[in-house]
């Protein structure tokens with residue numbers, strides 16, 4: 001059994017940054033599952049398809065190249081929105097499941113962040129976190145990030161975007177955004193990144209160390 005840390009949470013909650021740091025800390029592999037849905041969105045757009053048609057989204061999901069996850073074209077707010085439309089289709093989610101489950105088994109362990117990792121993709125994960133922060137705070141952080149990158153975003157638009165995406169992700173019928181019953185909740189609203197990481201580490205460390213001991217014995 002490899003060790004799996006599931007990190008779910010709301011849009012722009014910092015779950016990706018925390019997952020990456022946890023992976024580096026333990027020497028585990030990291031997968032940003034949101035990038036897979038963003039790649040599906042990009043695939044639909046590149047093929048001239050319609051994100052509101054499940055068959056167009058499924059065709060894109062079947063042909064994504066996960067290695068393209070570093071393509072900046074998937075990081076725009078527009079792609080995030082299209083991703084949250086195509087991610088609601090059960091067939092699209094099913095098409096991406098095997099890749100994620102195979103990734104989760106990579107030794108010595110994997111940290112996967114997303115919306116349904118602890119509930120659907122890896123319900124038997126070693127430890128599960130659910131990250132959230134007040135939406136105004138998340139919007140402000142995203143605004144700071146974009147401003148620092150030389151862009152001139154509107155904080156009001158970012159907030160509306162984040163709230164619309166969360167609402168869509170929470171209300172979909174399949175694999176909605178919801179904490180797993182056994183997830184540890186972490187609200188990072190009042191925490192800077194170092195403090196948020198320390199809090200996340202404190203929550204996952206006992207479970208991971210226990211699993212590492214079991215692994216060493218077996």
Ligand code: C5P
Pocket residue numbers: 011012033034035037038080083084085087088113114115116117165169
């Ligand atoms: O995490 P990120 O914001 O990049 O994800 C983009 C979109 O992909 C989310 O709004 C959500 O609709 C979808 N997603 C999902 N399940 C995941 C990860 C992301 O439905 N495990």
